[in-house]
Amino acid sequence: MDTAFVEPTRRDVLRSAGLLGFAVLVGGGIVVLPEPAAAQQADPVPLNAWVAVLRTGKVVIRFGSTEMGQGIGTALPMIVAEEMDADWSQVEVRQIDQGPPNVYGNPKTGGILFTAGSSSVEGYFEPLRRAGAGARRVLIHSAAAAWSVPAGEVATEPGWVVHRGSGRRMSFGEVAGLPRLVTDVPAIQEADLKPRSAYRLIGTDPGRRDIPDKTRGSAVYSIDVRLPGMLYASVLPAPVEGERPVTVDGAAAKALAGVVDVVTLSNGVAIVAERWETALAARDLVKVAWTRNSPFRTADSETDLAALVQAATDGGRDAVAWENRGDAASALSAAGDRVVSAVYTTEHTYHAQMEPLAAVAAVDEDGKGAEVWLGTQSQTLSIAAAAQALSTTPDRIRFHAMPMGGAFGRRTFFARDILRDALLLSKQLRRPVKLMWTREDDVKSGWFRPATAHQLDAVLGPGGEVKALRHRVASPSILQFAAPQRWESAAGKDLLVMEGTESSDYAIPDLLADHVLVERRSRVSAWRGIGWAPNCYARECFIDELAAAAGSDPVTIRRRLLSGSPRGLAVLDAVLAMSDFGKAPAGRAHGLSFAGYKSTRGAGVAELSLDDATGQIRVHRFWAAVDPGFAIHPKNLNAQVEGGILFGLSGLLKERISIAGGEVQQSNFHDYEPLRIHEVPEIEVRIVESGAAPSGAGEIGVPMTGAAVANAVHVLTGKRLRRMPFTPERVKAVLSS
Amino acid sequence: MAKLTINGVSVPIDADPRTPLLWVLREHLGLTGTKFGCGAGTCGACTVHLGDQAVFACQTAIEAVGDTPVTTIEGLSAAGDHPLQRAWIAEQVPQCGYCQSGQIMRAAALLRSTPKPGRDRIIEAMAPNLCRCGTYPRIVRAIERAAKET
Missing domain, CATH: 3.10.20.30 (Beta-grasp domain)
Structure with missing residues (x-):
């Protein structure tokens, strides 16, 4: 029984998370180390903020991004290991739970510890290769000093420092055990970094470090954490955002054996019990009268979407320009009735991460500090939220950023409510608390990708070229809601809504992308693919419509649009070749989409058939070509693209959150059902390396899916799918229109 | 008790x-x-x-x-080395990993009753289990691999 029963107690969690007491060092710099002679065999000797070496030869590499399934806990340490010439089999990887953002923050996420927007590899590549090279230099200079030879004569092989002339060798562990480490080494210059041709580890597939535990049930997520004396809490959420409990009758619940308390929170009622099943049972006995005056009571998906369409299509509305090249407005007005136009919409989608939100908090006796376990996309933001909840300072929060059972944008800014509630309950009841949301809570209190309406207008030239394009998006601002302090300085530009509309790979002389800001009617958030997914769907469908209007075809028009983008052309050509585009078997059709995601380029082709009687789309095959610059960990990158494609297909074929009277109408996987295994196409992904700086891959699969499917349906039926999702009843209605 | x-x-x-x-x-x-x-x-x-x-x-x-x-x-196995667990590593199936215990347990029940399932049988048997990360293609490959090895 001993081996079968895993109890991740507080002590165990602490042991695994806190083994290494790294000194906080300045960014990338080298500092004087504690006297290594006194170090024990197992004590890590820090070479800099990211790397420590043990006298056993083990190399511990830290990484700043949090693991939500994207394999970042392998890819980032590979960058460090490559530059320092570590032996990968000796490397142990450690996620950073907390630390100064100026040392560990991602330059691409505002310099804080924040994992979002496929930015980890892109943002950390430079700092980490310099950290690796700096660590290698300390090892070289230390060995050189011990051998009394010039450092220039000393080189490294994986795990070893070698003196060329004498053939002497010292393992990294032996260097760590030297009585004196030379840490005062010259700063790393660009020329000190390895050229790609010298890589031994990057571009290989050593396998993800987190996978073995995930096949044995031994990976510990925040929902799995158990502490001695821990209480369980469930929260009845307000039925509509903005409502508060007025009267709470918890008498029947409190009468249940094992119920500790019923606590009124600002926007919910918590039931706290010695056992989880007791908290759930007691929850059904609590009677709450809620306020009924929230402005969100009038939220309604149907009328709110109609208002979005109105906002996008009413040319008189104010709009904030996101991108403006040339003079699209004049070109459009001069073209008069030669303007080609179309309107597309998308609707609310839910993240449906497999692990419902959960937080564990143990508040200190003085109520001004706490130990916290949370699955989060941002250590920095979560620690700040915890400190705010307790009216304390961040240094009093001992934080454990736990592996996440999926995130997809759900855990960026948005885990703060559950964290706050767990802290307040632990503080009030003076015991550790695990607060778990049920799936129903997670859906009903979801923060959704907002519905969007897209008005596209274009002017075609005599040869069928796209001379002018306007892409107008009507949507609430995600940034305004999620990060009000960032919104203040954003001048009305919401990157979470608008990115992708700039269409920067496309040679269009006059282009205007603008945003009609509409008041928020639900909780909104980023969702895998962020704005790129709806924006690329609308634009790439429209490009096919323009090809038809010009008497051209989907390939020719895109080749021309991509004439100034070698990277865009390369992925387009690759996916055309992979799919033998346009030559689908009888009864099926191909649809094409180009799609970027920030610096990463991609293109996709869907092959599908359609059941005319039911309107059911069946995607049989999907091909994708992706250029991430170059791949750090290619097989994992491939898996990320596959996952992104399936996430996109799931959303566009099946997923829709509807809201009526301010209440979310769905509650669990029976009425919000992501793609299942029998609905999955055969997928082929090819990485087309341009050699540019490496960029992210976690989301590039999503934006290409919408138009690839809609464009294939048009080839098959002659009908345009301009409303996402393409549910069978909708497709059927379009077919009969 | x-x-x-x-x-x-x-x-x-x-x-x-x-x-x-x-x-x-x-x-x-x-x-x-x-x-x-x-x-x-x-x-x-x-x-x-x-x-x-x-x-x-x-x-x-x-x-x-x-x-x-x-x-x-x-x-499922004494050392975490059931053929399915080995196949899951070989095919690098998990991403977030949260659904994978359930996936492996369902696949193990399938292989016990049907040691050599075809692709269609695998997909039919695995349909009750959701994976939001989209590891389905690898799940199928891992079950096929484990079925070959046993």
């Missing part, structure tokens, strides 16, 4: 007989490899074996378990 046989060991259980097996495994016994995903029998994250059958632990009251042995991911 009721007793359950879990991973080959008889364990006393102090819980209401109607309590779902899922909470007893996870919160009473600390067998957290079995996951809570929906509580409604729609996602399969809580899949365990009751005898030879794959069941949703969230839909199985402990009073319904009786003497039938329960196997969880922690008890």
Whole structure:
């Protein structure tokens, strides 16, 4: 029984998370180390903020991004290991739970510890290769000093420092055990970094470090954490955002054996019990009268979407320009009735991460500090939220950023409510608390990708070229809601809504992308693919419509649009070749989409058939070509693209959150059902390396899916799918229109 | 006090007989490899074996378990090296990993009853289990690999 029963107690969690007491060092710099002679065999000797070496030869590499399934806990340490010439089999990887953002923050996420927007590899590549090279230099200079030879004569092989002339060798562990480490080494210059041709580890597939535990049930997520004396809490959420409990009758619940308390929170009622099943049972006995005056009571998906369409299509509305090249407005007005136009919409989608939100908090006796376990996309933001909840300072929060059972944008800014509630309950009841949301809570209190309406207008030239394009998006601002302090300085530009509309790979002389800001009617958030997914769907469908209007075809028009983008052309050509585009078997059709995601380029082709009687789309095959610059960990990158494609297909074929009277109408996987295994196409992904700086891959699969499917349906039926999702009843209605 | 046989060991259980097996495994016994995903029998994250059958632990009251042995991911193999677990690593299946205990347990029940399932049989058998990361193609390949090796 001993081996079968895993109890991740507080002590165990602490042991695994806190083994290494790294000194906080300045960014990338080298500092004087504690006297290594006194170090024990197992004590890590820090070479800099990211790397420590043990006298056993083990190399511990830290990484700043949090693991939500994207394999970042392998890819980032590979960058460090490559530059320092570590032996990968000796490397142990450690996620950073907390630390100064100026040392560990991602330059691409505002310099804080924040994992979002496929930015980890892109943002950390430079700092980490310099950290690796700096660590290698300390090892070289230390060995050189011990051998009394010039450092220039000393080189490294994986795990070893070698003196060329004498053939002497010292393992990294032996260097760590030297009585004196030379840490005062010259700063790393660009020329000190390895050229790609010298890589031994990057571009290989050593396998993800987190996978073995995930096949044995031994990976510990925040929902799995158990502490001695821990209480369980469930929260009845307000039925509509903005409502508060007025009267709470918890008498029947409190009468249940094992119920500790019923606590009124600002926007919910918590039931706290010695056992989880007791908290759930007691929850059904609590009677709450809620306020009924929230402005969100009038939220309604149907009328709110109609208002979005109105906002996008009413040319008189104010709009904030996101991108403006040339003079699209004049070109459009001069073209008069030669303007080609179309309107597309998308609707609310839910993240449906497999692990419902959960937080564990143990508040200190003085109520001004706490130990916290949370699955989060941002250590920095979560620690700040915890400190705010307790009216304390961040240094009093001992934080454990736990592996996440999926995130997809759900855990960026948005885990703060559950964290706050767990802290307040632990503080009030003076015991550790695990607060778990049920799936129903997670859906009903979801923060959704907002519905969007897209008005596209274009002017075609005599040869069928796209001379002018306007892409107008009507949507609430995600940034305004999620990060009000960032919104203040954003001048009305919401990157979470608008990115992708700039269409920067496309040679269009006059282009205007603008945003009609509409008041928020639900909780909104980023969702895998962020704005790129709806924006690329609308634009790439429209490009096919323009090809038809010009008497051209989907390939020719895109080749021309991509004439100034070698990277865009390369992925387009690759996916055309992979799919033998346009030559689908009888009864099926191909649809094409180009799609970027920030610096990463991609293109996709869907092959599908359609059941005319039911309107059911069946995607049989999907091909994708992706250029991430170059791949750090290619097989994992491939898996990320596959996952992104399936996430996109799931959303566009099946997923829709509807809201009526301010209440979310769905509650669990029976009425919000992501793609299942029998609905999955055969997928082929090819990485087309341009050699540019490496960029992210976690989301590039999503934006290409919408138009690839809609464009294939048009080839098959002659009908345009301009409303996402393409549910069978909708497709059927379009077919009969 | 009721007793359950879990991973080959008889364990006393102090819980209401109607309590779902899922909470007893996870919160009473600390067998957290079995996951809570929906509580409604729609996602399969809580899949365990009751005898030879794959069941949703969230839909199985402990009073319904009786003497039938329960196997969880922690008890699937002594050293975490069941052919499916090895195949899961070889095919690099997990991403977030949260659904994978349930996926492996369902696949293990399939291979026990059907040692050489075809692709269609695999897909049919695995349909109750959701994976939001989209590891489905690799799940199929891993089951095919494990079936070949056994």
